[in-house]
Amino acid sequence: MKRISTSTRMVDKFGPGKSGFTNGNAVTGVAATDLEAAWFDQVQESIVRTIEEAGLELSDVDMDQFVTSLKVVIEKKIITPIIAGGTANALTCTIDSVRTALVDGEPLTVIAKAANTGAVTATLTIGGVALAALPVVKGANTALSPGDIASAGYPMRLCYSAGIGALILLNPANGLGSGGLLASSVATISSSGTLSSSVVGGTVLVNAGASNTQTLPSAAAVGVGRRIEFLNIGAGAATVARAGADGIVTGSASVNSLLLGTGDSLTLESNGVSTWYAVGGSAQLKSAAAFRSLLSGNGYAQLPSGIIIQAGAASVTAGSYTDVTFPIAFPTACMSVIANPGLAGSAQSQYSGAGNVTLTGFQIAMNQGTGVTNRWFAMGY
Numbered sequence: 001m002k003r004i005s006t007s008t009r010m011v012d013k014f015g016p017g018k019s020g021f022t023n024g025n026a027v028t029g030v031a032a033t034d035l036e037a038a039w040f041d042q043v044q045e046s047i048v049r050t051i052e053e054a055g056l057e058l059s060d061v062d063m064d065q066f067v068t069s070l071k072v073v074i075e076k077k078i079i080t081p082i083i084a085g086g087t088a089n090a091l092t093c094t095i096d097s098v099r100t101a102l103v104d105g106e107p108l109t110v111i112a113k114a115a116n117t118g119a120v121t122a123t124l125t126i127g128g129v130a131l132a133a134l135p136v137v138k139g140a141n142t143a144l145s146p147g148d149i150a151s152a153g154y155p156m157r158l159c160y161s162a163g164i165g166a167l168i169l170l171n172p173a174n175g176l177g178s179g180g181l182l183a184s185s186v187a188t189i190s191s192s193g194t195l196s197s198s199v200v201g202g203t204v205l206v207n208a209g210a211s212n213t214q215t216l217p218s219a220a221a222v223g224v225g226r227r228i229e230f231l232n233i234g235a236g237a238a239t240v241a242r243a244g245a246d247g248i249v250t251g252s253a254s255v256n257s258l259l260l261g262t263g264d265s266l267t268l269e270s271n272g273v274s275t276w277y278a279v280g281g282s283a284q285l286k287s288a289a290a291f292r293s294l295l296s297g298n299g300y301a302q303l304p305s306g307i308i309i310q311a312g313a314a315s316v317t318a319g320s321y322t323d324v325t326f327p328i329a330f331p332t333a334c335m336s337v338i339a340n341p342g343l344a345g346s347a348q349s350q351y352s353g354a355g356n357v358t359l360t361g362f363q364i365a366m367n368q369g370t371g372v373t374n375r376w377f378a379m380g381y
Contacts, residue, residue: 224272
């Protein structure tokens with residue numbers, strides 16, 4: 001995307017080579033910034049193509065589409081596990097990415113092709129580029145033993161190490177050999193039910209074709225510091241629910257249950273009394289500050305990069321300014337605000353603009369009309 005480039009732009013408004021808009025000044029003879037179709041096309045297509053990438057149908061009434069599509073795209077690109085191809089001992093994996101290389105320390109969750117019978121290699125294709133085969137090791141750079149990948153569908157938790165040029169399997173079924181973290185068991189569940197204490201310390205694979213509920217064992221019954229990891233590999237949504245009056249704490253809120261869509265993961269830890277804490281996994285990301293959001297008429301969504309996207313509506317009458325307060329203040333800068341009236345019929349001649357932008361809000365003005373609903377969109381950090 002480019003910045004506005006018309007001759008009446010405000011040159012270097014955001015720094016050298018970073019032009020912006022100006023309302024102009026009739027007294028000093030400064031003209032307001034002329035608009036150009038190319039800039040608006042880029043704004044439109046950047047938003048629309050994100051919505052389409054998420055598989056959503058464009059809507060002229062759903063004000064939360066862009067926020068929803070960002071979450072869907074993030075889940076598709078980052079959270080969804082990779083399904084392995086190839087053979088039991090020579091895996092192939094395709095990663096849909098704009099990158100063409102692995103990053104040192106990068107975690108991967110791969111659903112195994114089959115149980116291994118010996119040492120394992122993995123050939124990854126990232127962003128359409130096939131990389132050289134990497135050994136899959138465990139512990140202190142030790143080759144896998146037969147059965148370290150327990151079965152087809154086994155969720156392999158891998159981490160790339162540039163130092164040894166290998167993928168490290170963090171959860172080998174036979175143990176790490178040299179010590180370290182290890183899931184005590186892997187249980188596959190295909191229907192609703194109450195989990196026994198035997199799954200504590202292990203991984204629960206939920207593989208159900210329909211919506212299902214997995215009720216936790218009592219936190220008091222399993223002891224302090226004990227964990228259960230969930231991974232939903234089925235087509236049905238899985239609800240992880242508390243037992244009795246226990247609580248499940250995610251972020252700062254206590255809830256009765258958490259929902260896991262296909263590919264979602266969740267790690268819970270017991271306090272040994274009456275509470276399970278969500279300490280990891282994709283299902284609790286929306287409770288993290290890096291992904292905070294407000295899904296309402298005037299709402300916002302924050303990304304881990306620090307970018308904040310806000311949108312909403314305001315009633316505007318020609319001849320005066322309407323003050324709009326952002327749902328949350330931008331900590332550092334508001335990069336852009338766009339406002340436009342909902343046009344219909346004879347109102348096609350109406351137009352509006354946004355000005356006097358601060359970290360906490362802005363003003364909208366219109367050329368004509370009374371009580372006209374204007375939609376607005378803002379981005380900053």
